[in-house]
Amino acid sequence: MRSRILLAPRSLRPPRALLRRRITLRTRLALIYGGTFLVAGVLLLGVTYTLFDQQIGGTGTRIFTAQKGDKDEKPPLSGDEPQVKGKILGQSPDASPPPDATEAEKWMAEQQEQLRDAATTSLVTQGGIALLVVGGAATAFGWLVAGRVLAPLHRVTDTARRIAGAPAADRGLHERIALTGPDDEVKDLADTFDTMLERLDRSFDGQRRFVANASHELRTPLTLGRALVELAMHRPTASDDVKRLGTDLLEINIRHERLIGGLLMLAGSEREVTERLPVDMADVVDHVIVQTAPEAEQAGVTVHGTADEALTGGDALLLERLVYNLVENGIRHNTGDGGWVGVTSGVRAGKAVVEVGNTGPVVPPYEVAALFEPFRRLGDDRVATTKGAGLGLSIVRSVARAHGGDAAARPREGGGMTVTVTLPLCDDTEPAEPA
Secondary structure, eight states: OOOOOOOOOOGGGGOOOHHOOOOOHHHHHHHHHHHHHHHHHHHHHHHHHHHHHHHHHHHHHHHHHHHHHOOSOOOSSSSSHHHHHHHHHHHHTTTTOOSSSHHHHHHHHHHHHHHHHIIIIIIIIHHHHHHHHHHHHHHHHHHHHHHHHHHHHHHHHHHHHHTSSSSTTTTTTTTTOOOSSSSSSSHHHHHHHHHHHHHHHHHHHHHHHHHHHHHHHHHHHHHHHHHHHHHHHHHHHOHHHHHHHHHHHEEEEEHHHHHHHHHHHHHHHHHHOSOOEEEHHHHHHHHHHHTHHHHHHHHHHEEEEEEOOOEEEOOHHHHHHHHHHHHHHHHSSSOSSSSEEEEEEEEEEEEEEEEEEEEEEEGGGGGTTTGGGOHHHOOGGGGGOOOOSOOHHHHHHHHHTTOOEEEEEETTTTSSSEEEEEEEEEEOOOOOOOO
8 A cells, every 4th residue: 555645734734943942052052060969959849858857856756755654744834844945845934734645745746747837838938939939040140141152152143153154165264263261171172173273274365365366477478479479460471371380379368368268257246345436327328328329239148237326345346347348248148139138227226237138049947047158168168268267256256245235147038048136225425426
């Protein structure tokens, strides 16, 4: 018989946030502290009551034995001895003993029971209430102490959360905990975390420096090689084969120069922009449309834009490079004659937004995220071509994140893609820097 698994409706399932909810360490420490105090208090109260009960029972037995064994002597008529017994049994000194032994036993039993009831009321009931009050106060005190002890751990957690929430992997690695206080386990943890951050920061800085230095060093031989190829092509004695070979070599050289320029731009744009000036993205969009007009006309693609005011703060050259890469990608990865690229700028939901869409080949949704990674191309463009170096969208996202924004893309129905860049608005009243 085939078994079936019935799933509860989505509305009846507990939310994931509730499933992941847990008791904090501070709460657990406070509960452990208060629970330990209550258990110790209950044990102390029980031991005290047991000893007191045994003491009452032993005292009554000795008095009964003394009265039963003294058969020949009459009960003393003076008030001295009854007053002492009354003090032992918890009675007032004015209480008088009963006339005979039977009534004395009964009277003392009653007195002992009353004393036990009074002890139970005062010791157990009232002591239990006092224990609960003091236990609650101890739990609250434990909560405060646990918060004081765990404060350095919260500082470590907040620092790690800020670094993990940085828009780029290496952003925020310069931050340190720098915990001060007693040399204990928490300080060892904070110092170890700072050491790890320092090593990671040095590693990322070394990687960026290597890319920048290598790119600069490679520019010189490429420039020299291009000059030699052009010199050989323009010789009067150059044959057609040499000219065709020179043309191919120049195309390869141009592609390598574009790759190196992209690497330099990527290495520089990954750093956060510290000096920010007001920049109107509408001016940047208009300027980029004019710049890319010859390439668009050559490719048979129409570029149109709707540039509304969108004032942000940052580096005008980097922001111009961001829009230029988007429009350039939209022209190069298009359908050719009859294709178009649309550029808009404006303010949405309190953000400066630049959106670039184009016609082109169909883009699978699962490949959109990978296009923002360096050297990633779509489909047949993965083969080395002169269209680009595969760094355009990587530079776009790096520049956007360096300005406190982000970039996202979605495929268009029927082909092509729409890339949306969001940037924080600039509240400065100074005039915008021209692109």
